[in-house]
Amino acid sequence: MARAAKSSGARAFKMYIDGKWVESEDRDTFRVVSPASGDVIATFPKGTAEDAKAAVEAAVAAQDRVRDMSIRERARLGSRIAEEIGRNVKEYAVDCSLEHGKPLRESIAEVEDSVPNILWQVEDLKRWDSPAQEGYSKDHVLYVSLHEPLGTVATITPWNFPWVLPSEFVVQAMLAGNSVVFKPASNTPISAAHLMESIDRAGVPPGFINMVTGPGGEVGTTLVEHPLVDAIGFTGETSTGLDIAKRAGLKKLTLELGGLGPLIIMDDAKIGPAVEDIAFGCFTTTGHCCVANERIFVQEKIHEKVVRSLVDRVRKMKVGFPLDPDTDMGPINNRATLEKVEAHVRDAVKRGGKVVAGGKRVPGMPTDLYYYPTVVDDVPTEALFNKAETFGPTAPIFEFSDLDDAIEMANAPRYGLSMAIHTANLRVAMEAAKRLKSGQVCINEPVYSWDYFNPWGGFRNSGLGRIAGRWSLDAFSELKTVMINIGRSPWPD
Numbered sequence: 001m002a003r004a005a006k007s008s009g010a011r012a013f014k015m016y017i018d019g020k021w022v023e024s025e026d027r028d029t030f031r032v033v034s035p036a037s038g039d040v041i042a043t044f045p046k047g048t049a050e051d052a053k054a055a056v057e058a059a060v061a062a063q064d065r066v067r068d069m070s071i072r073e074r075a076r077l078g079s080r081i082a083e084e085i086g087r088n089v090k091e092y093a094v095d096c097s098l099e100h101g102k103p104l105r106e107s108i109a110e111v112e113d114s115v116p117n118i119l120w121q122v123e124d125l126k127r128w129d130s131p132a133q134e135g136y137s138k139d140h141v142l143y144v145s146l147h148e149p150l151g152t153v154a155t156i157t158p159w160n161f162p163w164v165l166p167s168e169f170v171v172q173a174m175l176a177g178n179s180v181v182f183k184p185a186s187n188t189p190i191s192a193a194h195l196m197e198s199i200d201r202a203g204v205p206p207g208f209i210n211m212v213t214g215p216g217g218e219v220g221t222t223l224v225e226h227p228l229v230d231a232i233g234f235t236g237e238t239s240t241g242l243d244i245a246k247r248a249g250l251k252k253l254t255l256e257l258g259g260l261g262p263l264i265i266m267d268d269a270k271i272g273p274a275v276e277d278i279a280f281g282c283f284t285t286t287g288h289c290c291v292a293n294e295r296i297f298v299q300e301k302i303h304e305k306v307v308r309s310l311v312d313r314v315r316k317m318k319v320g321f322p323l324d325p326d327t328d329m330g331p332i333n334n335r336a337t338l339e340k341v342e343a344h345v346r347d348a349v350k351r352g353g354k355v356v357a358g359g360k361r362v363p364g365m366p367t368d369l370y371y372y373p374t375v376v377d378d379v380p381t382e383a384l385f386n387k388a389e390t391f392g393p394t395a396p397i398f399e400f401s402d403l404d405d406a407i408e409m410a411n412a413p414r415y416g417l418s419m420a421i422h423t424a425n426l427r428v429a430m431e432a433a434k435r436l437k438s439g440q441v442c443i444n445e446p447v448y449s450w451d452y453f454n455p456w457g458g459f460r461n462s463g464l465g466r467i468a469g470r471w472s473l474d475a476f477s478e479l480k481t482v483m484i485n486i487g488r489s490p491w492p493d
C-alpha cells in the first residue's frame, strides 16, 4: 500500500521504485496543503537526484522484460489497471478535490475518464499496424516496418488534471513496450500515488513503472539529463518545456505545453450557447486548464448583449468548498496562480478594461485562495491577458471588427493548442479552421474540448508531438525497418 500511516491527520505516502514503496534516500519529506481547507493533508518523500537515478536504474533493468511482453499480456495489464481505478473512483475523487480544489463532481468525472482513456489505448494496441512494402530499387526485397519501444521513458506531469494527464502518458508508455519513471507535480501527488496503487494492484511487475516525487528542479532535471533515459513525455508550462528541450539533447520529446485559447464569437452566432461555452471554458476546474478559453473575442454588433448575458450567468455561480454538492467552482490551486490572476486583472484595468463581475477574493472562506469568477470587459490587445496564460477563473472580453481581425489577434501570441469559433456560417467557420494556427479548432464548441482518440498537441509555443489514442503509442515508439531478401532463401525450393 502507498499509505504508511496517519500522522496528525496527514497521511504519509511513499514513492514507488522497483515494485517497493520507499522513502527518499535522505528521508526528507514535503507537505501537501489543501487549497480548499488549508490543512496539511499528506506528506510525501522529497525525492533527490539519487532517488531519480535509482528509479532510472530499476527501469533500465526492466526494459527487456517490458519489451518482450506480448501484446496480449500488455493489453491485459492495461485493462487490469483501468479496472483497479474504476473500483475506487469516489475515494480517489475526494482526494483529488482536496489536493486540487476542483468540485467533487469534476473530480469524479476526471477519475472516471482515466478508465476509457487507458482502455482506448489498450484497444488501439491490439490493432496497432505498421507498413509493409515491396521493393522499388530492389524488386527481390520486402520491407517490413516494426514498432520498436524507445527503452525508458520519463513522464513528468502538472497539477491541473492530476488523473487525466498521467493517464495519457504513464500506462501508455508501458503499453508501447517501454519501462517508465513517473514524476508527478508536487501540488497534487496524492492522485499520482493512487494511480501507482492501481498499477501495483494490477500486478505490473517490479521496475516496469516507477514513481519519484519531489521538486522539478532536482528530480525532473535529473530524469531529463540522465543518459539512460531515452524519451521524455512532459506536460506543463511552455517555459519548463523550453528548459527541458535545452537539457534533453537527442532524447525523443513529447511536449504538451501552455495554451492561450481564443473563443471567437461572430455576430451571427447563437448567444445562449456561446455564453454557456464561455462559462464552461473559463470556469471549469477554476480555469486551470491548458484549453481554457483564455481570451474571448466578440464581434462589435453583439458585444454588449454577450457581456450582459455572461454577467447574469456568472452571478449565479456558487464559489464554495469543493466537497459541497452545490459548489460550482472551488478555490484557485496555489498562491502563485492567484497572484498571476490578480496581476492580469490589475493590468487590464490599468489599460482601460472594466471588471463587470468578480475581480476579487471571496471573503470568509477557509483559505484566501477562493476567487470570484471574473469577467473583464473592453480588454485592449496590449494587456497581459492577451500575451501570457492566466490559468485562472477569468473571462477577458476583447472586441473585434471582422474575421481577418479576429484571426490576426488569435494567432499573434504564437500559442496554438485549441481555438474555437462560433458562427452560423459554415464557410466562415471553415476559413477560420484553415487559418487558425492551432492543433485543434472547435466549431460551435468551446475551446475546452477533447476526446480519447484525437491527435492531441500544440502548434508553435504549445508543444511538440501528439498524444491520445494510437498517437500516444506512436509517441513512445519508433519505426524499425526490416529488409528481407525474399529471393535468397537458404532453404531448398
Ligand code: NAD
Pocket: 156, 157, 158, 159, 160, 161, 165, 183, 184, 185, 186, 214, 215, 216, 217, 219, 220, 221, 224, 235, 236, 237, 238, 240, 241, 243, 244, 255, 256, 257, 258, 259, 289, 290, 291, 389, 391, 417, 458, 462, 463
Ligand atoms: P510546470 O511546468 O511548472 O510543472 C510541470 C511538471 O514539471 C511538474 O511535475 C514540475 O515539478 C516539473 N518541473 C518543473 N521544472 C522542471 C524542470 N526544470 N525540469 C523538469 N521538470 C520540471 O507546469 P504546471 O504549473 O504544473 O502546469 C500548468 C501548465 O501545464 C500550464 O501552462 C498548462 O497550460 C500546461 N498544460 C498543458 C497541457 C497540454 O495538453 N498541452 C495539459 C495540461 C496542462
